[in-house]
Amino acid sequence: MKVVSGFLTYFLLLGLVLTGCTKIEPIEPPTPQLPPPRTVLAYIAADNSLNSFAYENIQSMLNGAQGNNLNNGNLLVYLDSQTETPKLFQITTLEDGTIGKKIIRTYEERNSASVDVMRSVLDDVFKSGNYKSDSYGLILWSHGTGSLPSNVSGYLRSFGQDKTNFMEVNDLKEALTGYPLDFIIFDACYMASIEVCYALRNTTDYILASPTEVLGSGLPYEHILKYFFTKEPIADALQKIGHAFYTYYEEQQGGASLPKSASTALVKTAGLDQLAAISREILAGKKEAIDALSTGTIQIYEHLGFSNHSLFDLGDFVKQLATADQYNRFISSLDNVVIYKQTTDIAYYNTRETVMVDKERYSGLSVYIPQPQLAPLNDWYMNLEWCKTVFK
Numbered sequence: 010m011k012v013v014s015g016f017l018t019y020f021l022l023l024g025l026v027l028t029g030c031t032k033i034e035p036i037e038p039p040t041p042q043l044p045p046p047r048t049v050l051a052y053i054a055a056d057n058s059l060n061s062f063a064y065e066n067i068q069s070m071l072n073g074a075q076g077n078n079l080n081n082g083n084l085l086v087y088l089d090s091q092t093e094t095p096k097l098f099q100i101t102t103l104e105d106g107t108i109g110k111k112i113i114r115t116y117e118e119r120n121s122a123s124v125d126v127m128r129s130v131l132d133d134v135f136k137s138g139n140y141k142s143d144s145y146g147l148i149l150w151s152h153g154t155g156s157l158p159s160n161v162s163g164y165l166r167s168f169g170q171d172k173t174n175f176m177e178v179n180d181l182k183e184a185l186t187g188y189p190l191d192f193i194i195f196d197a198c199y200m201a202s203i204e205v206c207y208a209l210r211n212t213t214d215y216i217l218a219s220p221t222e223v224l225g226s227g228l229p230y231e232h233i234l235k236y237f238f239t240k241e242p243i244a245d246a247l248q249k250i251g252h253a254f255y256t257y258y259e260e261q262q263g264g265a266s267l268p269k270s271a272s273t274a275l276v277k278t279a280g281l282d283q284l285a286a287i288s289r290e291i292l293a294g295k296k297e298a299i300d301a302l303s304t305g306t307i308q309i310y311e312h313l314g315f316s317n318h319s320l321f322d323l324g325d326f327v328k329q330l331a332t333a334d335q336y337n338r339f340i341s342s343l344d345n346v347v348i349y350k351q352t353t354d355i356a357y358y359n360t361r362e363t364v365m366v367d368k369e370r371y372s373g374l375s376v377y378i379p380q381p382q383l384a385p386l387n388d389w390y391m392n393l394e395w396c397k398t399v400f401k
Contacts, residue, residue, distance in 0.1 A: 048083040048142040049237050050134045051196075053090075054121040054151035057170040060091040062225045066150070066196070073234030074100050074108045080238035083140045085113070087130045089121040089171065097133060122151075122171040127184040135188045144243065146192045147185075147213075150227070153197030154311070155220075155375060156204035157319060158389050168197055168205075178208050178393065185212040191243050194250070198222045199311055201274045202375045203323050206346075207285060207395040210278040217247050220320070220375040221272040221310050221356035221366070229257040244277070248349040251275050255351040272310075272352035272366065274373030280345040287339050289399045291331045296400075300381050302329055307378070308370045310356060317383060324372030347373040 051070070055063035067086060074084065079101070089095040095116040103109045114133060119126050131147075134140055152170045156178040169176035176184070185193070192215040195201070201218035209216060228250075236249045251273040258271035292299070307329065308322035327339055350373035352366050379387045379400075390396050 044141045044143055045082045046080060046142065046240055047144040047146060047238050048140040049146040049148065051086045051148040051150060052127065052130060053086060053088045054169045054171055055088065055090045056121065056172055057152060059152065059225060062227060063088060063090055066227050066230060069230040070100055070234060071108055072231040078235040078238065082238035083142065085134055094118055095121060097130065120171045120174045122169040122174040122176040124180050124184045131188050144191045145189050146237065147190050148194045148196055150196040153195065153200045155199040155202035155320060156377065156393060168200060178205055182208045182212065185209060192217065192247055196223060196227045199320060199375065201373060202320065204377065204393050204395040206276050206278065206374065207281050210281040214278060215243060215247055216276040216278060217251050218274060219272045220274060220373065222358065224268065224270060226267065228254050232257060244348065247275050251349055252351060259353050268357055269353050270355050270357045272356060274347050275349040276346055277348050280342065284342045284346050285398050287342050288327065291327055291335050291339065292399050295330055298330055299379060304378060304380065308367055309364055310375045319377055319386065320375040321378050322370055322372050323374040323376040325370045326376050326378055343372060
């Protein structure tokens with residue numbers, strides 16, 4: 010029994026030694042496939058006089074996407090131009106390693122200034138599940154006149170033009186409702202109006218836009234595209250985009266080819282209800298006082314003709330009717346909404362007239378002022394949320 014026990018002990022010890030010398034490699038868990046940091050869609054409605062500028066801006070995007078500027082994000086472009094059928098494509102790294110366009114979908118000829126068409130494109134990008142991300146942004150590119158309707162003057166078209174079709178602000182709100190948009194950037198004229206921002210306050214967290222005309226050359230994407238896909242806070246990235254836009258035009262030599270004309274404002278939509286509340290305190294029931302205003306003394310941003318104006322600076326307008334205490338509370342609320350603003354000294358009109366912009370009076374947002382001589386516009390204005398909330 011001692012012999013048997015000795016052998017058993019030997020083999021047990023040998024097993025322990027062999028086991029101790031065997032290195033067991035731990036099983037590494039698979040690396041989780043994280044979604045890209047951001048998906049951005051540029052919705053370009055260019056079946057109009059801006060057709061050539063659309064292609065220039067797309068080339069600028071391609072230039073701006075070089076290197077690692079996409080940061081693994083998704084940049085998609087919907088283009089409806091005068092010269093080809095609408096397409097959805099992605100600007101990305103192609104198989105040969107170059108930055109180019111990957112066609113996702115080609116559509117039949119359609120009206121890209123309609124609610125249904127815009128929603129169909131937004132569905133293809135934001136609800137298809139093909140471009141899941143941590144964050145989502147939208148660039149709206151076309152003609153624009155803020156909240157002004159398309160049927161009052163030949164050049165007014167609110168946002169978006171497709172041939173003779175136009176999209177007005179209530180239509181735009183309907184088109185954008187229900188999508189996970191962290192920000193909207195308007196590459197279009199006059200869209201930083203309080204009426205537009207208030208209508209869209211529940212569709213996005215931030216709006217970057219201009220209360221004046223945006224020149225046809227638009228945003229300088231080659232210089233700003235890298236900011237779209239950084240991992241810094243969205244507000245910081247948007248401020249850099251707005252500042253780069255302003256700086257690009259401020260540093261131009263001026264003249265007819267590329268004037269020194271650019272205004273921008275970054276709006277945080279969370280504060281708009283509070284701004285509406287203090288604005289109502291100041292403006293509700295003041296029709297007679299508003300009708301009696303000398304609008305020629307208020308900062309203007311746009312004209313309806315050679316004598317009548319329609320878009321004025323919001324802060325400068327409110328100041329005419331507020332008490333000192335009301336105005337201080339209004340400015341405090343406005344500062345919580347417009348968290349960045351900048352403008353050149355000159356703003357160009359649609360007909361290449363100019364207006365001087367007083368930087369001390371520049372609030373970043375425009376407003377329509379009802380005027381007795383503009384009865385059709387006044388009637389239309391009654392249908393906007395801002396008017397219903399603030400003036401009635």
